[in-house]
Amino acid sequence: MSKKPAEVGSLKVGRYLIISEGGKEHPCRILSLDRSKPGKHGSAKARIVAVGVFDGVKRTIVSPVSAKIQVPVIEKRNGQVISMNPFMLMDLEDYSNFELSMPEDEEIASKIVEGATVEYWNILGQKKIMRIKSS
Numbered sequence: 001m002s003k004k005p006a007e008v009g010s011l012k013v014g015r016y017l018i019i020s021e022g023g024k025e026h027p028c029r030i031l032s033l034d035r036s037k038p039g040k041h042g043s044a045k046a047r048i049v050a051v052g053v054f055d056g057v058k059r060t061i062v063s064p065v066s067a068k069i070q071v072p073v074i075e076k077r078n079g080q081v082i083s084m085n086p087f088m089l090m091d092l093e094d095y096s097n098f099e100l101s102m103p104e105d106e107e108i109a110s111k112i113v114e115g116a117t118v119e120y121w122n123i124l125g126q127k128k129i130m131r132i133k134s135s
Contacts, residue, residue, distance in 0.1 A: 002124050003072050008046050009035070009065035018070040018124070019050060019059045027053045027072045027123045035065060054126055056104075075122040078133065081114055089120065089129075103129045 003018055003025075011017060013033050018025050028050035038044045044065040051058050063069065079089035082097065090097050100120070103109045108129060112118070117133040 003070045005068045006071040007065075008048075008063045008067050008069050009044075011046070011048065011069070011071075016053070016072050016074065016123075017048070017050060018072055019061055021059065025070070025124060026055065026057070026059065027074075027126075028059055029053060031058070053121075053123060054128060072123050076130075077120055077122060079118055079120050081112055081116045081118065084112075084114055089118070092117070098127070100127055100129070108132060 006017075011030060011033060013030050015030050016027055017030060019028050020026075030048060030050045032049045034047045036045045036047075045062055046065050047060065047062050049058065049060050078092045080092060082088050082090045086099050087102050088097055088099050103112070108131065111132045112129075118129050119131050119133055120127050120129045
């Protein structure tokens with residue numbers, strides 16, 4: 001199960017949600033969340049500004065507070081760098097090998113060496129290195 005439903009009113013800043021755009025689902029981290037009061041002819045609304053986990057694009061949605069939205073199930077795993085060219089990781093639980101793109105974050109990319117242990121996230125079938133555990 002890679003996603004689950006949640007109510008828009010239960011979301012908080014710093015949590016994650018899925019925004020569908022152009023037929024694709026983008027996992028995003030919430031940057032800001034503004035709730036309006038219910039008006040004379042409508043329900044309370046929430047304005048959510050979020051940034052994509054994989055593409056870094058800022059997205060905004062407006063939705064009723066009582067509406068349902070999809071929230072990604074984030075699988076946090078550990079891996080070991082086994083090759084730099086091509087950049088490959090080995091999962092430390094099931095020992096599967098897979099190719100990954102080098103992280104765009106310069107701080108993380110500069111610390112990656114062969115044999116380093118990293119934490120990577122698997123969200124909706126996409127993988128991203130989030131931090132270095134040891135070099």
